[in-house]
Amino acid sequence: MKTQLPIAIAFxxxxxxILAFFSANPGMVNFSxxxxxxxxxVGGISLLLGIVSILKVNLRVISERGKDWGFKLILVLFxxxxxxxxxxxxxxxxxxxxxxxxxxxxxxxxxxxxILAFFVASAAYRAFRARTKEATILLITSVxxxxxRIPLGQYLWDKLPDYADWIMAYPNLAVQRGIIIGxxxxxxxxxxxxxLGIERTYMG
Amino acid sequence: MKxxxxxxLLFIIIFYLFNFETAFANTSEKSSWFRIDRLNILILLILFxxxxxxxxxxxxxxxxFFIRKISGLEAVEEGVGRATEMGRSVLFIPGIHELDxxxxxxxxxxxxxxxxxxxxxxxxxxxxxRYPLVLAAAQESIRGAYLDMGKGxxxxxxxxxxxxxxxxxxxxxxYGVMRRxxxxxxxxxxxFYAESLLLAEEGHESGAIQIAxxxxxxxxxxxxxxxxxxxxxxxxxxxxxxxxxxPLMLGSLKGQDWMKVLLVICILLxxxxxxxxxxxxxFYKLFIxx
Numbered sequence: 001m002k003t004q005l006p007i008a009i010a011f012x013x014x015x016x017x018i019l020a021f022f023s024a025n026p027g028m029v030n031f032s033x034x035x036x037x038x039x040x041x042v043g044g045i046s047l048l049l050g051i052v053s054i055l056k057v058n059l060r061v062i063s064e065r066g067k068d069w070g071f072k073l074i075l076v077l078f079x080x081x082x083x084x085x086x087x088x089x090x091x092x093x094x095x096x097x098x099x100x101x102x103x104x105x106x107x108x109x110x111x112x113x114x115i116l117a118f119f120v121a122s123a124a125y126r127a128f129r130a131r132t133k134e135a136t137i138l139l140i141t142s143v144x145x146x147x148x149r150i151p152l153g154q155y156l157w158d159k160l161p162d163y164a165d166w167i168m169a170y171p172n173l174a175v176q177r178g179i180i181i182g183x184x185x186x187x188x189x190x191x192x193x194x195x196l197g198i199e200r201t202y203m204g
Numbered sequence: 205m206k207x208x209x210x211x212x213l214l215f216i217i218i219f220y221l222f223n224f225e226t227a228f229a230n231t232s233e234k235s236s237w238f239r240i241d242r243l244n245i246l247i248l249l250i251l252f253x254x255x256x257x258x259x260x261x262x263x264x265x266x267x268x269f270f271i272r273k274i275s276g277l278e279a280v281e282e283g284v285g286r287a288t289e290m291g292r293s294v295l296f297i298p299g300i301h302e303l304d305x306x307x308x309x310x311x312x313x314x315x316x317x318x319x320x321x322x323x324x325x326x327x328x329x330x331x332x333x334r335y336p337l338v339l340a341a342a343q344e345s346i347r348g349a350y351l352d353m354g355k356g357x358x359x360x361x362x363x364x365x366x367x368x369x370x371x372x373x374x375x376x377x378x379y380g381v382m383r384r385x386x387x388x389x390x391x392x393x394x395x396f397y398a399e400s401l402l403l404a405e406e407g408h409e410s411g412a413i414q415i416a417x418x419x420x421x422x423x424x425x426x427x428x429x430x431x432x433x434x435x436x437x438x439x440x441x442x443x444x445x446x447x448x449x450x451p452l453m454l455g456s457l458k459g460q461d462w463m464k465v466l467l468v469i470c471i472l473l474x475x476x477x478x479x480x481x482x483x484x485x486x487f488y489k490l491f492i493x494x
Contacts, residue, residue: 022246024236039304043337050336050366057365068384105370112372116398119405127429176421179437181467183419185252186441187306189460192256193445194309198452201444202312202345 007197014195054079141167244490251466256459263455271454276415276433277446280314283389283413284321293328294318295387297403299394299418300374303337306441307419311394312338312345313444314417318391319349323358330381331364334374339366375399382410392416392431393440396423404430417443 013035020032058072078100085096092098130136147153148164193199263269287294296318298311315331322329329346333339342364350359367377381387383406390407392400393416400416400423407414408430416427417435427434435443438460445453474487 022239022242024239046336053339053366057362109372112375116402119401123401123405123429179421183437185460185463186438189456190306190441193456201316202309
C-alpha cells in the first residue's frame with residue numbers, strides 16, 4: 001500500500017495531464033490547472049518542513065557548541081528575525097522585512113553572482129589550454145567568437161563578426177539541438193517510466 | 205483487483221473534488237474535446253510509447269540489451285571509494301529546481317544509487333537541497349537505499365538538509381559545506397542554472413573529484429570545463445536505468461534509442477524533401493504545432 005498508492009497517484013496525475021494537453025474542453029483544462037495549483041499549495045505548505053530542517057540541524061550544533069557554531073547562530077537569528085518581521089509588519093515596501101531584504105540579502109546574493117566573472121576566467125583558462133587536438137579547436141573557436149563579439153574584433157578584421165555569427169548559428173546550434181532532442185526524448189521516456197511505475201527509485 | 209479498485213475510487217474522488225461536471229456542461233462543443241492541431245504530437249506519443257512498451261515487454265521475456273559505457277556513471281563508485289579512503293564525505297546536489305522538474309527526479313534516482321554505495325562503505329553523505337519537497341523526497345530516497353543495503357541503523361535524516369530557498373543563498377551555503385567539510389567527491393545531478401560554474405569551480409578549488417550532469421545545454425560547457433566527468437542531456441535521464449541494470453529500465457532506454465533513429469530519418473528526409481521542394485511540406489507540418 002505504501003508504494004502502490006504513490007504509484008497510483010503518479011499514474012492518474014500523469015494520465016490526466018496528458019489528456020488535458022490534448023483536450024481544449026474548458027472543464028478538462030480547468031481540472032489540470034487545478035492540479036497544478038495544488039502542487040503550488042503543497043509546495044508552499046512544505047516550506048514549514050524546510051524551516052524545521054534548518055532549525056533542527058543548526059540548533060543542535062549551537063547547543064553542543066560544535067564546529068562553526070557561531071555561523072549557525074547568525075543563520076538561525078536571521079531565519080527567525082526575517083520570519084518575525086514578515087509576520088508582524090508584512091513584506092511590503094518600507095517594512096523591516098523589506099529593509100533587511102534590500103540592504104542585506106539582496107547585496108549578498110549579488111556578491112555571490114558577481115564571483116561568476118572570476119570563475120568564468122579561471123574555468124576558461126583551464127578549458128582552453130591547447131593540450132589536445134580538441135582543446136586547440138575549442139581555443140581557436142572561442143577566440144573567434146570572443147573577438148567577433150567586440151568592436152576590437154571588427155577593427156582587426158571586418159569579416160570576423162560574420163565568422164563568429166556563422167559558428168553560433170550553424171555548428172553550435174546543431175550541437176545544441178542534438179542535445180535538446182536527446183534530452184527531450186530522455187525526459188519523455190523517464191516520464192513514461194514514472195507514470196507506469198517502472199521508475200520508482202526516487203520514492204525510496 | 206484490490207489495487208484497481210483503489211485506483212478507481214481515487215480517480216472518482218479526485219474528479220468529484222474538481223467539480224468535473226463543468227467538463228460535461230461543454231459537450232455541445234464537439235471539437236473542444238480533442239485538439240486536432242496536436243494530432244501530430246499524439247501520433248508521435250503513441251508511437252514512442254508503443255516502441256518503449258515493446259522493448260520493456262521483450263526485456264521482461266529475458267532479452268538482454270547492450271548499453272554503451274557511460275564513464276561518468278562508472279566513476280561514481282570510484283568517487284565514493286576515494287571519499288572512503290580519504291575519510292571524507294560525498295556531497296550530492298540534486299539540482300536547484302523543485303520536484304515538478306523531471307531533472308530533479310532523475311537526480312533523486314541517481315541519489316538513491318549513490319546512497320546505496322555510501323551505505324555499503326559507511327561513507328558520510330551530504331545532500332543540500334533548495335526546496336522542502338525535494339528535501340522530503342531526498343530523505344526518503346536515502347532512507348530506502350540504506351534500508352535496502354541492510355544499514356537502516358546508519359541512516360541519519362540530516363544527511364539531506366534544506367539550506368536556503370534563494371538561488372545564491374543556496375550557493376553560499378554549499379560553498380560553506382565545500383570549504384569546511386571538504387567533501388572528497390561532489391556529485392551534481394539535476395537542473396542547474398547560473399550557479400553551475402560557481403559550484404563546479406568551488407568544488408575544483410577544494411580538490412574534490414567532480415561528476416556532474418544536467419539537461420540544460422547552456423550549463424553544460426561550465427560543467428565540462430570544471431568537472432572531471434559530465435553527463436550530457438539524455439545521459440542524465442538514462443543514469444538511473446544504467447546504474448540499476450534492471451532489464452525493464454534498460455528496455456525503455458533501447459526504445460528511446462529507436463525513437464532517436466526514427467527522428468534522425470525524419471529530419472534527413474525532411475531536409476531532402478524541403479530542399480527539393482517535394483512532398484507538399486509534409487515533414488515541415490509533421491514537426492510544428494499548428
